[in-house]
Amino acid sequence: MNKRIAVLPGDGIGPEVMNGAVRVLQAISDCFDHEFSFEEGLIGGAAIDDCGQPLPESTLALCRESDAILLGAVGGPKWDSTSHAVRPEQGLLGLRKELGLFANLRPVTAYEPLIHASTLKKEVIENVDLLIVRELTGGLYFGKPSERRGENKELVVDTLVYNVYEIERVVEKAFQLAQKRRGILTSVDKANVLESSRMWREVVNRIAKKYPDVTVNHMLVDSASMQLIYRPEQFDVIVTENLFGDILSDEASMITGSLGMLPSASLRSDLVGLYEPVHGSAPDIAGENLANPLGMILSTALMLKFSFGLDKEAHIIEEAVMKVLNEGYHTGDLNLQHGKQVGTTEMVQKVIDAI
């Protein structure tokens, strides 16, 4: 198989974890005789430093021509004081929007060897296997107006906008995913307050008729944030709008003991996708060989599965990660007394050895 992969390391620990991911993919392509070509592009703060733009035209063009995109992380204090138009995050948000990657999949499973790293009790998390499907190109993230108003700019407005088709396509995706899993879909909204949530709920109920084999329930977002740590095993697929998904998926990451473990896939209707770890750029530990590369490595497994249909290869990466964790290796972000703490590059090498 011949595939073009756009590689956007970004900021902070992005380059380190990306380097590991590319090495893992090279190991896979060697074993299976695939041709993966990797082309690097600038994004976020790194791009701002280079050309003043968080999402340069060349990067966007590269992504448009690629079969899949790998992204490390964007942002950092260095660019925090810059004006709105040139914030690193705008690079990532722009890319999601420009490529129309509306469905962000964030799987959360408890890894047996990491059970003790979680702040939640063993019996609460050991059977967790859930998937958050977050809408990624609408809502408060992109709604206009988003501005200051009034004579003295004393008023500020952000806008939560959804078009019904934007809700439909992500909800449809979530139903399809639930169908292939345990068949339970929880739609999260704030329908007792927001008009957009009431529309969201209507769409879910309408589409539910097409999927009689999927059990649907609705949950308010405040309740969901509680249930996620009260009885997380009740969830199979969770579908929700952009900002709610942002908040709930970071919270859910605590089930695995560390945000550093979580991969994500951002998809649209064809096979192109963007794959990035859920964690951020972690500027405080950047360049110190401390970052957990597993979120990024597991993201490449999602790429192989969703964009390239290489389920076997994806499975081999996931198994390799499990094996290394089972051997007790972990990075410092995981709060584990036992086992052997290793750095980023050692962790990557362990995974490659296990492949």
Added chain:
Amino acid sequence: MNKRIAVLPGDGIGPEVMNGAVRVLQAISDCFDHEFSFEEGLIGGAAIDDCGQPLPESTLALCRESDAILLGAVGGPKWDSTSHAVRPEQGLLGLRKELGLFANLRPVTAYEPLIHASTLKKEVIENVDLLIVRELTGGLYFGKPSERRGENKELVVDTLVYNVYEIERVVEKAFQLAQKRRGILTSVDKANVLESSRMWREVVNRIAKKYPDVTVNHMLVDSASMQLIYRPEQFDVIVTENLFGDILSDEASMITGSLGMLPSASLRSDLVGLYEPVHGSAPDIAGENLANPLGMILSTALMLKFSFGLDKEAHIIEEAVMKVLNEGYHTGDLNLQHGKQVGTTEMVQKVIDAI
């Protein structure tokens, strides 16, 4: 002391827990020779059933004339299908807005006897003592437009609006509270995406100059939802906008093992306040003597403290609750193997006996 208290039981388990709260206050007034007069008003679904309005004029008038308001809970499936204008929640939201109760205080502490009821590990929660200050009369909850648009109503819009003075007053309140506590204020926003959050952050930084003895830090809401269960003891006072506060306070309730334990106070600049448990109307267990009355009872303690300045009396209620919990009594919402499970009225009686 002579005080007029408006009593709004509302829906579901509201009347049951309210009944307990009034009995506890009567016990206090007997002991201390206070005159508390209780006047009942309708709100939420109960009011809709009576007169078609979730917040009748008479209830609003009663609240305006009272020194403090006690509220049980509103809402339930019975009224879910009714149109937007007559939803039970509108009664509560309208009351908050009409009375200008902009600062919602939600304290969360780990209760020693309940440590094992939490899904979080003992060592994670045992030292938690935090206070969430949630903005209560602005943001997405009240912003206009909130409507469907387009030829086929295919577009939906909600609006997040803040006026700078609305941010200032709640942030000021949070600083004052932090000053009287451990002096640490965490402001939660989504400043990497929302313009309103950037204004929020500016206001916090500006007001911080007046409180050099308070340490301020800013945290993104996604990160906060993670940190709340990763290292909750890091927090002293958390201040945030309406919807973020709604989500984070329900999440934080899991530290105490049950939402049923949490009281809240909704304040403005004078001494008038509304006091309600954080839990909802729990229609599934309504009328079965199963509800946990402690969130409502602890809310009356907040009323005595904040609205009436009766710190000693408030303390006696809190101590009585602690004593009963220490004796092993608890309602069924608390997932405890040991101890003695009791019903709502027994729990209330235990607290009264302990006063």
